[in-house]
Amino acid sequence: MLRIYGLILIVVIITIVVIMTSPAFYNPWPALYGFLVISEDPRTSDVIIALSGGPGRDIYAAELYKAGLSRRIIMSGISPSAGQMAERAVVMGVKREDIILEERSVSTFQNALFTREIMVGKGFQSAIVVSSPYHMRRTKMVFERVFKGSGVRLIYCAAPPGLDINTPLGAEYARRTVIMEYIKLLYYWARY
Template sequence: MIKRRIVISIGVVLFICLIFGVSYPIILNNLIVDEEPVQSDVVIVPEGEEFVRASKAAELLNEGYSHSGKIIVSPITETNIEGYKEFGVEPEQIIPETEATSTYENAVTTLEMMNEEGFGSAIIVSSDYHMLRTKMIYERINREYDFDLTYVAAYHLVDGEFVPWYEAGTGIKEAAKSEFWKYWGYLLGLYYFFNL
């Protein structure tokens, strides 16, 4: 009886290792979700203190992709607001959200804000390596609203050129690799219990 339990336990551990081992390259190779931007009511940025997101959001705003001329920044901080100003976004163009501490909370609060503002469509902008998980959670929360959402990736500036995460510096690559575990956490709904 004890031998059987040990064999079953080893089998379960090996199966879990196999699932993670097989899914690791698949998830990392599909982190970037980058759709063509379309005219939308607002641009939403789930922030992460990376000016690359502010740069892309400002570009879309300046090119007229936001009908309202507004960006919802979640969360807005004293640090990242400077990035938006640097890229030509006026403070009155920012609809601030100040409470979110995770991508899940970004999605919940910004879609609720969209609803309150009467918006029906949005472009979601985040770092390229963050887009797969961002799209997953926004689509889940969007089931309550049925907004038209478009997902546009922000790439990383290296030597004056925008490049994907796997061509960026070590810090970006490490952040991207950590998305594997966060993606699984979101897949399993662990964001209800942990700040992922």
């Protein structure tokens, strides 16, 4: 029964996207992109979780650390990505001993799963989760599901810069990214 509702939802969303992207319709990209973006005000937390996969995520995590919002950062992503993120954070002034590497994850779901293991093991009760703006809705959906019942408080902060959807130079890449993110969002919604 749940699969039928999921398939119906997928068909409805695809239909809406097709209609909204037709030349006869207005420019839907700002609205489609805007729906994906979730960014809350950062608050002091036990740890910052920076997800690999997009530019600026590690830099923003380092800035939050330097602003005193946390004394620890988890760099989450497959090796060598997490290590490279850690190196950039160290260059920005983060103490190497304050960085925890999670180098097993290859997906947003695994980012959540493996960082939850670290958080529970270290007794962390709160985290700022950092990712790209377009990735935040899926990140929040997955992390909320994985952390459900854990008692951990999660805050979602989008790392600048966002996608440039209004200029010809950035529009092509941004549109492909937004379309792919909606496909991934639907897949994750149905799968996890």
